[in-house]
Amino acid sequence: MADALPGPDIRTGRLSPDDYLENFDDLHPPLGTHEASVEADRCYFCYDAPCTIACPTSIDIPKFIRQISTGNPVGSAKTIFAENILGGMCARVCPTETLCEEACVRNLAEDKPVQIGLLQRYATDTYLERPDRHPYSRAASTGKTVAIVGGGPAGLSCAHALACEGHDVTIFDAREKLGGLNEYGIAAYKTTNDFAQTEVDFVLSIGGIDVQCGKALGRDITLAGLRKEFDAVFLGMGLPGVNALRAEGEDLNGVIDAVAYIAELRQAKDLAKLPVGRKVVVIGGGMTAIDIAVQAKRLGAEEVTIAYRRDRDAMKASAYEQEVALTNGVVIREWFQPKRLLGEGGHVAGIELERTAQDASGRLSGTGETVTLEADQVFKAIGQTFVPDALGGAEALSLDSGRINVDDDRRTSVAGVWAGGDCIAGGEDLTVAAVEDGKVAARSIHAALSA
Structure with a gap:
């Protein structure tokens, strides 16, 4: 045959x-101001909103939608960024139909949820139209240093949160650009006009974050070396296999x-x-x-x-x-x-x-x-795998089914090392879940460095 x-x-x-x-071109054309206002008015602004509960980063969705309805998209974006600094990309690529929008109570009445993803994009895009502004300012330097391995959603989220606290962060990434799958792995019609790099620039604009691209763990840098040079290490290198x-x-x-x-x-x-x-x-x-x-x-x-x-x-x-x-x-x-x-x-x-x-x-x-x-x-397209060889056998990181074991604070079994994103056991393969991992790890790292 x-x-x-x-x-x-x-x-x-x-x-x-x-x-x-x-x-x-854009799979989902963005909402205009009038369209966003009309859509925002459909929200019931629920108490204990199920949409917020369904969001992996716990964005206060009724609050940000109410801010849009009152003509305050900049304030709305700040509400989003408070929980998800990569809220612009998540508005484009998150499966909202199985997360916040699936939980929307509008489904019970008319089987048509509030378009939360498009409203989130409207708010964050409005904010990012002005590249000179940032919702946070960097605290005074603590003198503590943190290495981030991997400049994808988990690494960027962790780096931003730590930089806000005044820690000096260095991101190492194997590729020529930061962004991870947001830059290299998502369909082009979901993130047009080089938005992934616009968002990277926004994250880095907080200051205190050094970037070293073309540096792969196990080839150019080692976990043992990073542990000696930095006060803490976060692993967010994804699944390269x-x-x-x-x-x-x-x-x-x-x-x-x-x-x-x-x-x-x-x-x-x-x-x-x-x-x-x-x-x-x-x-x-x-x-x-x-x-x-x-x-x-x-x-x-x-x-x-x-x-x-x-x-x-x-x-x-x-x-x-x-x-x-x-x-x-x-x-x-x-x-x-x-x-x-x-x-x-x-x-x-x-x-x-x-x-x-x-x-x-x-x-x-x-x-x-x-x-x-x-x-x-x-x-x-049958899935990617973690490559544990890059970690170095001497580090003795605990693995589960070939991925890194972490606790609820994203601590690994090795002192001073945290991890998040797709490389951890139980990783959800979602941008928004990776952002939450980075956020949770940063909180734990800051607490450890402040003790």
């Missing part, structure tokens, strides 16, 4: 320049890590120069799978299929995100897992999928029934 498959059709410039601009498909033919050209491709797309100066296949298959069921599938379609792929081993209800991607994929012409095939990848001249040309089934206990197994799809590109 593999011999009958055509060669790969991967090309650049599948669309017109106007098509690229339209396809990668990639899970394997464990399928025959995985090493063929055209079998690509979805996160790496999204990173390339996010840094591309000209999307027309980014090659994409005519027929694309994505393996996975999370947000990354949706993001890469939709972006491949918007780059001009004719056929994009997501293959997931269980049903859509089990997908980590929310029902709303699945709908985004479907409305963009992506096909979602449930109950299929990769069995082998088929090649032509060393390049992937197709994928053989095996139908799956689960027993009463939920255990998954292959049924033996297979289907073959033509594919010029196959994207792996």
Whole structure:
């Protein structure tokens, strides 16, 4: 069957320049002043609001919405930043449909929640229009130093909170820019106009934060060295490893890590120069799978299929995100897992999928029934992994399933070392959860350094 498959059709410039601009414009156009006012008036301003309880960073949502309704978006933004300094990005990328908006009591009356995410974006965007202002000022220097490994949401959140307290912070990041997945791993149509870097600049403007990019833990710096040089260390390096498909033919050209491709797309100066296949298959069921599938379609792929081993209800991607994929012409095939990848001249040309089934206990197994799809590109979006080797064996950090164990204050098992974000055991793979980890860790670090 593999011999009958055509060669790969991967090309650049599948669309017109106007098509690229339209396809990668804002997924959710921002609210105008009148629209924000009308939407804010829909809020019941609940006491013990369930939306606030559902927010991982505990933003006082009724308060910030009331401030918008009274014509005070700057004050509203300050309310947001008090709990989530990356509130602008979270307004764009948080799955509000399964967090605050799902908890909105408006759902009971009319099945249409207040558009909390868009209101949060309206407030924070209004504030960030003036790059010369910041809601906080830095306290007098304490003389204490803290190393932050990883400049993603957890690291930025931790760094900002510690700098506010007067501690001297240094962020080390392996990449050329700070931002983590906000800069490199989120669909381009969710964060347009270089917003990730605008927000990084906003965070750093508090002062007291030194940035050293191109410095990877285990390559350029060591945990042992950081512990000697700094008074405290926060680890927020995310998940640099990639899970394997464990399928025959995985090493063929055209079998690509979805996160790496999204990173390339996010840094591309000209999307027309980014090659994409005519027929694309994505393996996975999370947000990354949706993001890469939709972006491949918007780059001009004719056929994009997501293959997931269980049903859509089990997908980590929310029902709303699945709908985004479907409305963009992506096909979602449930109950299929990769069995082998088929090649032509060393390049992937197709994928053989095996139908799956689960027993009463939920255990998954292959049924033996297979289907073959033509594919010029196959994207792996089945999760990332932590790489503990970078920590150095001598540090003896306690790990759970390959991730760092922490307590409720985000302390690790090693004195003077905290951690947060995706690299910790139980990490939720959400920007907003990472921000909360950084905030909680900073509070604990400040208490330790002040003792």
